[in-house]
Each structure stands twice: as structure tokens, then as C-alpha cells.
Amino acid sequence: MKAVLCRSLGPASSLTLETLDDPHPGPGEVKVRVKAFALNFFDTLIIEGKYQIRPELPFSPAAEFSGIVEAIGDDVDRFRPGDPVIGYVRFGAAREFVIAIEDDLVPMPDGISFEAAAGLSVTYGTTLHAFRDRAKLQEGETVAVLGAAGGVGQAAIEIANIMGARVIACASSDDKLAFARSLGAHETINYANEPLKERLKALTSGMGADVVYDPVGGDMAEQALRATAWEGRYLVVGFAAGEIPKIPLNLVMLKGCDVQGVFWGEAIIRDPEGHWSNMTQILDWVRQGKLKPHIHAIYPMDRTAEAIQEIADRKVRGKIIVRP
Structure with missing residues (x-):
């Protein structure tokens, strides 16, 4: 099989495409022929040894994929050869065949392309877990x-x-905010030239946001927390800005609000049935046309x-998909 390999930590340009022996599933394992895999921001970090997961070299990047079950090992109950599936394996999906355990996979319904399905697990899975399981988001908030x-x-934006x-979309440029409006954002804030706290307060009649969804961190975090409503929920999703903020805890006390960690990768290990339920919901929304995943580009x-360098250069909106 063909596989993209990281043999030494470094930039995307150091990755190689090589031919490896085809893998075989062991007990409890499923062999999937990958039809498409998706790339994420953390792929730019994991290949440089800057991510919280540090695989042993050599390894393949890419965590999420779609494909068809090729073979199963003993004690596999949920899947059979020929079943279309989506999966999340933390790393190692940038290859023609992936070995996964049952809990890593979710059945893929008819009516969804492999390209659209490949990029659903990380972004949409993280977000539905954040809103449904952590923040308990309610209609009208x-x-x-x-x-x-x-x-x-x-x-x-889409799931909220x-x-x-x-939804109040906050980003660093007007063209990014135009994209956010096209996805359904009701209001927008350009925090490169507008004060985030003051604008959030103004757009909520001084009350603040019920839920803040923060995958950025950095300088904006404290401003957003200061604009969180009484008994609001501040969701810590990631640190794309590269800086982990230090939050004054007196703000949490004075607002009676909750700062909630969203560690989706651990949550799906601890609650695989909850993950199955969330992904089934997401796939159903896509099938119904309620969710329309935006694919930035499809690469060979x-x-x-x-493709990974495009993400590192912050040129991507939506998902990059790769087809073996």
C-alpha cells in the first residue's frame, strides 16, 4: 500500500510517499480501505513534534477518514466487509489501508460522499460534544x-x-467574517479592529454571550471571558493562536460562569457510545442537508x-480532503 510517512520531525516538505506491506487485522480490529482522509491544524504540529500526541517514528499523519471495510479480525461484531464507515484514529490515516478498532468507526449512511464524510469526525464531533455534552446549549441562547x-x-456556526x-462570529478579517455569514452567522465581530469585549456586550444588550466557543486562546480569551453572561459557559476548545492564556479566576467567580474543557479525543475513549450517538446525529444532519460541510480543496x-503546508500558512477555510 501507499502511505505518507513522517520519518523525521520537521516541516511538511519532509514528508515522503512510500510503499509499505498491506496490514492485516488482528482480534477486535478492522481493516479499512481508505477512500478519503481529512487534514487538520494539528497535523501541522504532530509532524514537528509540537502536539500533545507524539507518535513513534515513522508514522503517517491524518486522524480522520472514510472508507470501506476490507476485512475484520476475530471478535468484531458491528462491521462486515463491504460496510462504508467513517473513522478517527488520532494519527495514521494518510495511507491506503488503516487498521482500526470497532470503537474508532461509525457506520456511514447512503447519500453522503466519501469526501464529505471524511472530514466530519474532528471538527463536527468536537463541536457537538462541546455544545451538547459540555455546555448543554439550549435553543434561543x-x-x-x-x-x-x-x-x-x-x-x-453550523451546529449552533x-x-x-x-450565533455571533468573531474573526480577524472582513473576508473571514463574510465566509462566517455565508455559513449562517447572525452577527459578526472583527476583533482585529474592534474591541471584542465591548462589541460582544453591545450585541447582547449588555448581558454577554451564554456560550463562548474558543478554539483560539491567546489575547482574545480574557476579553471573551469578560463578555460571558451570568452563568454562561466558556468552552476551551484549543489554542490555535499558539499561546495558552492565563485567566484571572476572579472573573469566573464574579460571573458565576463555568470554564469547561473540551477534550474530544479523550471523551470518545471514555464514552464511545456517546461518541457513536453524536456522530450518528451529525451524519443524519448531513444526509438531511442541514449540515453542508465546506471542503476547501481535494488533493491527490x-x-x-x-496540503498540510496550506493549513500551516492559514490559507484554508473549511476542510482539506485527500484521496488515495
């Missing part, structure tokens, strides 16, 4: 989305809309390094 033009930002929330496998 206001959600402020930081980094609104990125992958999880896009997912947050489906759940009946009012021999251009995976170029």
Missing part, C-alpha cells in the same frame, strides 16, 4: 464563536444554528505535504 472561519469555527442558537495523495 447566544453563542460567540472565536476563530469563526477555521474548521471548528465553521462547524460551531441547527440547535436554535443565535502525492500532494499531502502541500
